[in-house]
Amino acid sequence: MSVGTLRRTAIALTCAGIVAGPALAEPLSGYNADIGKSSISGISSGAFMAVQFGTAWSSAIKGVGVIAGGQYWCAQADANDFINNFTLPILHATGSCMSGPPPALSTSFAKADAKAASGDIDPLRFVSAQKVYVFHGINDAVVARSVTDAAAGFYRHYLGEANRGNLYYQTAIGAGHSLVVAREPHLPGLNACNDNKIPYIDQCGYDQAGILLQHIYGALNAPNRGQLTGTMKRFDQSVYTRPHDTGALSLGDTGYVFVPRDCADGAACRVHIALHGCKQDFGEIDRRFVDDTGYNAWADTNHLIVLYPQTKSSSFLPFNPQACWDWWSYVDHQDSYVTKAGSQIRTIKAMLDALTARAVPAPAPAAAPAAAPAxxxxxxxxxxxxxxxxxxxxxxxxxxxxxxxxxxxxxxxxxxxxxxxxxxxxxxxxxxxxxxxxxxxxxxxxxxxxxxxxxxxxxxxxxxxxxxxxx
CATH class of the missing domain: 2.60.40.10 (Immunoglobulins)
Structure with a gap:
């Protein structure tokens, strides 16, 4: 083979390698998804963020799943001086908001009421209509039962007696600090039921994703336990953090979204936002949270798009070495972190807006005799x-x-x-x-x-x- 032929072959192989390599992440596509039928869930720091986001945007969020998380504004970042804005919220977040007892619920009610009155969050009548699932594992060594009790208490206050059946609180499963899955046989790389360690996904024979999704949406079709027909897509998160770059908000460059085939084809769908916890981001556990927590199997057969935003660790400013969601104001250093103006809340909402951008108004259902529900x-x-x-x-x-x-x-x-x-x-x-x-x-x-x-x-x-x- 001549030198020229070798050179042309090398160039061709190099170009082929570029073409075959991983595609750059693109922005999110829009789907026929009604934003008013959206929901959110999270574990640990993701649970605190789910409460914050679901309260701030309660007009769009019809249901919230709180796994090992606590009440709204638990860390109580508020004042304008450095000590109260930086030190005290961290002490709350790593102390009373984890090991308990958490701050008095009256402080959370007062903050939510004030933010609703000022228009910084949606009117709280929408929280009063939400479906809420709260979970505490018996073997949770990270977040105390008193903390999840407070999360349940926060919602009971706004649901009231009329909507008391909207809240389901599970405290009788032997899980450690984790999102819980039902896997038979057990998957390598996931934990035993009572573990409190990375990747914080415990196998307890308990299908948590399916239970919380059905509590929010009602009885669903059986999940697809085989090869999924939908597609997991990477997307560029920097599109939604502007004018900031992702690092300034301790967010990853890339997020993930699971899109069922029928949703991609234009069927009417809904969006569920699934928030990982600390040390569960892509940089720490790769795609374990995205692929192995059970949401996608249910989404594939039930017109559900699942959004998986991603944080990333940062050791300087913002200081977030474990890639947690911002539930103690490590980005904003003021109480806007629990409002629509919060940097991470604003980013997640921009992602939700993008996914629901092509919603088609559904016609009013025709009046029909009531049938027997299943x-x-x-x-x-x-x-x-x-x-x-x-x-x-x-x-x-x-x-x-x-x-x-x-x-x-x-x-x-x-x-x-x-x-x-x-x-x-x-x-x-x-x-x-x-x-x-x-x-x-x-x-x-x-x-x-x-x-x-x-x-x-x-x-x-x-x-x-x-x-x-x-x-």
């Missing part, structure tokens, strides 16, 4: 059951009845939407439920009977990480 008990704790039923166009209000051991049904509550958390139950007891649409003051056909048993009350866990799993 009811499922999707989860139980020791004192509560989470019920979800199939969506019925045009039917928004439902009456829920329960029967105990005597088999006699009585009404226990009403719900707007397609889920209800029935609380105040007896541990290790069997119950049955029915649900029916409320139609012109009367009732439509009753659903099937769904039956489930509550779990045992966990024994006190004085050494989280070594306590019985007991699922």
């Amino acid at each position: 009811l499922t008990a999707i989860d139980t704790s020791d004192t509560a059951a989470d019920l979800a039923w199939t969506r019925q166009d045009g039917q928004l209000a439902y009456r829920i009845s329960r029967a105990g051991a005597d088999g006699q049904f009585s009404v226990v509550g009403t719900a707007a939407g397609f889920s209800f958390a029935d609380t105040g139950l007896t541990p290790r007891s069997l119950y049955s439920w029915r649900v029916s649409a409320i139609v012109n003051g009367g009732e439509g056909p009753a659903s099937n009977e769904a039956t489930a048993a509550t779990r045992a009350t966990p024994a006190p866990c004085n050494s989280p990480g070594s306590c019985p799993i007991g699922n």
